[in-house]
């Protein structure tokens with residue numbers, strides 16, 4: 001899977017989910033803190049600010065997910081970091097200075113901090129782990145240090161709750177994340193191998209153009225009513241090439257032949273090795289009355305320059321009539337008849353299916 005696909009299938013949905021979870025939580029906190037007001041005025045508007053920032057990020061992501069997703073994740077991490085850490089420090093430092101009891105005043109954000117950092121580690125790529133771990137450490141460290149040095153506050157229900165949340169529960173998560181990542185990368189490898197072998201199954205192993213199955217897949221992605229024509233090319237006297245120069249040089253000719261075919265046409269087309277020394281090209285939306293000219297371009301690319309060790313190689317090219325792609329097999333039959341017509345008339349030539357209907361065969365060989 002390439003990076004763009006990873007983004008589309010994994011990263012973008014994960015980022016949407018993270019933003020939505022945070023948005024929903026900030027709505028709940030906004031309602032709670034306004035219905036049950038706290039002595040700290042900051043609580044009346046802080047969740048609202050968080051909601052606003054994440055809502056903005058959501059809209060920003062929605063406008064161009066592929067290009068903006070990394071920027072949104074970094075901004076998301078920064079917002080979480082800069083809204084939670086000052087909050088935690090404010091309550092721990094003030095409690096240290098004796099302004100109030102920490103366990104009574106620390107807002108119920110701790111679960112949210114742990115949940116968000118855990119989700120970041122599980123759902124986002126590994127490079128964002130650092131951001132999540134820094135956020136967790138900067139929140140957990142002051143809380144744990146305060147509780148461990150203030151036994152009277154630790155030995156309260158909220159004190160134990162915070163200790164377990166930032167202590168063993170967080171450690172458990174840190175153990176689970178690498179395991180989960182291991183599973184993910186294993187799945188990733190399986191998907192990659194599967195795609196790789198699927199691609200290999202669609203390609204001709206020698207020339208790396210499509211095989212029949214690959215061309216079939218390509219055709220399935222074309223609108224069935226698209227106009228097309230088929231060019232079938234059969235190398236002339238290829239048996240003689242093998243007999244004279246050996247099979248491996250024959251293979252090299254096939255490779256060179258296929259790579260020459262790739263260089264000719266700039267429009268949309270499908271190219272496949274149809275059989276041993278037979279190649280098939282499907283031209284989409286060909287210009288009427290220009291198919292012969294196009295086929296001549298292919299013929300000239302094939303026979304103009306000599307092949308290494310072998311010299312001149314030619315091919316007979318049969319061209320079908322223009323038809324809708326749903327009639328592909330009829331077009332192949334027409335092109336096949338035209339190839340034989342060309343062979344019978346002396347090889348190294350382009351023959352249209354129309355010619356086979358109009359002209360008599362010469363039977364040269």
Ligand SMILES: Nc1nc2c(ncn2[C@@H]2O[C@H](COP(=O)(O)OP(=O)(O)OP(=O)(O)O)[C@@H](O)[C@H]2O)c(=O)[nH]1
Pocket residue numbers: 206234235236237238239240242246247248249250251254275276277343347
């Ligand atoms: N080197 C090599 N030869 C192949 C391959 N596939 C098929 N061939 C050979 O292609 C040759 C095709 O021979 P024929 O069908 O008699 O046709 P031709 O000699 O090209 O004669 P015409 O088509 O009538 O011009 C055979 O000798 C096959 O062994 C391949 O992958 N590599």
